[in-house]
Amino acid sequence: MASTNDPFQFQEFEEAGNLLEANRDATTISIEDDDMPERQRKAAGFTPDVDDEDPHTSDDNTELLSGQKKSAPFWTFEYYQRFFDIETHHVKERIIGSMLPWPGKNFIHVHLRRSPDLYGPFWICTTLVFALAISGNFSNFLLNSDKPNQKYSPQFGKVTIAATAIFSYAWFVPLALWGCLLWRNNKIMNSVSYSFIEIVCVYGYSLAIYIPAVVLWILPFEWLRWCSIVMALCLSGSVLVMTFWPAVREDYPKVIAAIMSAIVLLNVLLAVGCKAYFFSNPEEAALSPAPSAALELTKAPSAT
Amino acid sequence: MADEANRQFAGLSDVSISEDIPVEGDISVPMGSSSSNRQRGGEDEFSTLDEPVKETILRDLRAVGSKFIHVLYPKRSSVLLRDWDLWGPLLLCVTLALLLQGGAADSEDQGGPQFAEVFVIVWFGSIIITLNSKLLGGTISFFQSLCVLGYCIMPLTAAMAVCRIVLVGGSGTVSFTVRLVVVTASFGWSTFASTAFLADNQPAGRKSLVVYPVFLFYFVIGWMVLTFSPSQ
Numbered sequence: 118m119a120s121t122n123d124p125f126q127f128q129e130f131e132e133a134g135n136l137l138e139a140n141r142d143a144t145t146i147s148i149e150d151d152d153m154p155e156r157q158r159k160a161a162g163f164t165p166d167v168d169d170e171d172p173h174t175s176d177d178n179t180e181l182l183s184g185q186k187k188s189a190p191f192w193t194f195e196y197y198q199r200f201f202d203i204e205t206h207h208v209k210e211r212i213i214g215s216m217l218p219w220p221g222k223n224f225i226h227v228h229l230r231r232s233p234d235l236y237g238p239f240w241i242c243t244t245l246v247f248a249l250a251i252s253g254n255f256s257n258f259l260l261n262s263d264k265p266n267q268k269y270s271p272q273f274g275k276v277t278i279a280a281t282a283i284f285s286y287a288w289f290v291p292l293a294l295w296g297c298l299l300w301r302n303n304k305i306m307n308s309v310s311y312s313f314i315e316i317v318c319v320y321g322y323s324l325a326i327y328i329p330a331v332v333l334w335i336l337p338f339e340w341l342r343w344c345s346i347v348m349a350l351c352l353s354g355s356v357l358v359m360t361f362w363p364a365v366r367e368d369y370p371k372v373i374a375a376i377m378s379a380i381v382l383l384n385v386l387l388a389v390g391c392k393a394y395f396f397s398n399p400e401e402a403a404l405s406p407a408p409s410a411a412l413e414l415t416k417a418p419s420a421t
Numbered sequence: 422m423a424d425e426a427n428r429q430f431a432g433l434s435d436v437s438i439s440e441d442i443p444v445e446g447d448i449s450v451p452m453g454s455s456s457s458n459r460q461r462g463g464e465d466e467f468s469t470l471d472e473p474v475k476e477t478i479l480r481d482l483r484a485v486g487s488k489f490i491h492v493l494y495p496k497r498s499s500v501l502l503r504d505w506d507l508w509g510p511l512l513l514c515v516t517l518a519l520l521l522q523g524g525a526a527d528s529e530d531q532g533g534p535q536f537a538e539v540f541v542i543v544w545f546g547s548i549i550i551t552l553n554s555k556l557l558g559g560t561i562s563f564f565q566s567l568c569v570l571g572y573c574i575m576p577l578t579a580a581m582a583v584c585r586i587v588l589v590g591g592s593g594t595v596s597f598t599v600r601l602v603v604v605t606a607s608f609g610w611s612t613f614a615s616t617a618f619l620a621d622n623q624p625a626g627r628k629s630l631v632v633y634p635v636f637l638f639y640f641v642i643g644w645m646v647l648t649f650s651p652s653q
Contacts, residue, residue: 194555201556204626236557240634247641254648273538273645 200235200314208237215322218355224322225315225360233314238321242287245324248331249283250276253395256335275395286387287324291316297376298364309363319360323353327388334396342396346388354381485509492572492614502565502618510571513578514543517642520581521649542641547571550634554619557630561622570635573615576607577639581646588651600647608643612636 189195214228253275295313302310330349334342357380365373469477485508518539551566559566584600615635620628 198556198558201553201558203557203630205629206626208630236553236630240553240637243634244637247637251644273535 197235200233202232203234203236207234211237211322212241212325215319215356216326216352218352218359220359223360223363224319224356225311233312233318235314235317235321237325238287238317241321241325241328242283245328245331246276246280246283248328249279249391249395252331252335253279256337256396259335260337279391279395282387282391283324286383287320288317290383291320294361294376294380298361301365301368301372305368307364307367311361311364319357323356323384326353331391334392342392346392350385350388354384357381357384481506481508485512488568488572489575492575502561502569505565505568507564507568507571510543510547510568510574513571513574514540517543517574517578517581517646520578520585521645539645542645543571543574546638546641550638553634554623554631557623557627559619559623559631561619566619569615569618570638573611573618573639574642576610576614577604577642577646580604580607580643581649584646584649585651588649592650604643604647608639611639615639 211224211228211234214222214224218224291313295311295316298307298311301307326349330345333345336342358377361376361380365376368376484504484506488506488509518536521539522536547567547570550570551563554561554566555563561569580603583603587596587599587603590596612632612635616632619635620632623631
């Protein structure tokens, strides 16, 4: 019974394919990772035996995945993570879609597609706040640069005011609009209803057009400022109107008119208010020396 | 075949250590450097409780200093991430806030940022950027990210020091141009350095989403540095 095989000598087990060529009907077990048996079987050139395990496991997985996403409670981190589930090209598409309104293309339906994000609104608002403060500061500096002993003051406190104005526009107006639409939905069955986050998302992205407009306002030409304001208002206003049109069109005409004009009016107020507060008029700055221009600026919001 | 194998190991089963073979020798634990110039009093390397305070402070300072050097020459190393500390960012933030004082802050005009405002912007901004990168699915931890963002303020603090020196000479157009160049260069350096550390931990396709807030953060700090005007 002495064989030449020393049991303590390591034996290389050949690939399953080679073994199978010797004996076609043998079943082989491979203890390597899962794709190896597939590859070996394919290499050996015969169809795999019954994949007993795989259909069942993939069924389990698809069952888990196709069900609704587990919604975590709102005090956990994971709840907010699903609003940041976004890629760079998505953000770019949404920004461009908010700047170029296309008749018939609803921003929410085309771009958001039931997955609104909070990244865009938050960072667009923050950028707008700083752009407004910095441009306003810079334009005042340019305006008064020809005066003697001009002391440049950064007027850092204006950042806080800009932040308050823009963030309250971006959060409270959608809140009011959402409440209003909800109330109308109770009275009249609308086919289209938007969630709060979607409305916040639309408003946040609609502010994106103001960032280049605000940078343009640095140049002290009044006609340029008014042109850019009107253009920005038209673009963002039409995006907002076209987005909310399907949500209110089944309502009474008076209610539709009221809601639409409120949306547009608040937009206009924000734009004109920012321009008036942060960017002084070139004519009125030229008429009076620098310190009283600053006093006028601080008096202006209390007057309006 | 089995008995052959057994025969090879046949002698081993009889081995036993008998009592009359003495086990002797010297077991001495090597205590590192010789005791003559040792300052620690004979404990093992892991307990630092008995070492003099100078040693402790110097060790922390050396760690902070090595991280400064890593910011100066940013390459993809993990020293900043692995051993994070917040001493460096605190030091830099205090220095920056102090250098931004002495502006037109005591006049009735709304002057430059106050000390607390600089602190709030730097720390609050870093926290928001960290939250943003974690929400986007980054694998970096909270304090590691704070550490990186804080250390990368160093070029801007250096630029602030340079600006103050330039402003001593005068505040005309020439000095403004010089300051603009210096601040732009250091802002670019800060953003590049922090991106080198932070962007690797993000899933692909979201890297610019993470880099943009960092860019905005250093841009705002750069603006604060550039627009600093001394009281006349």
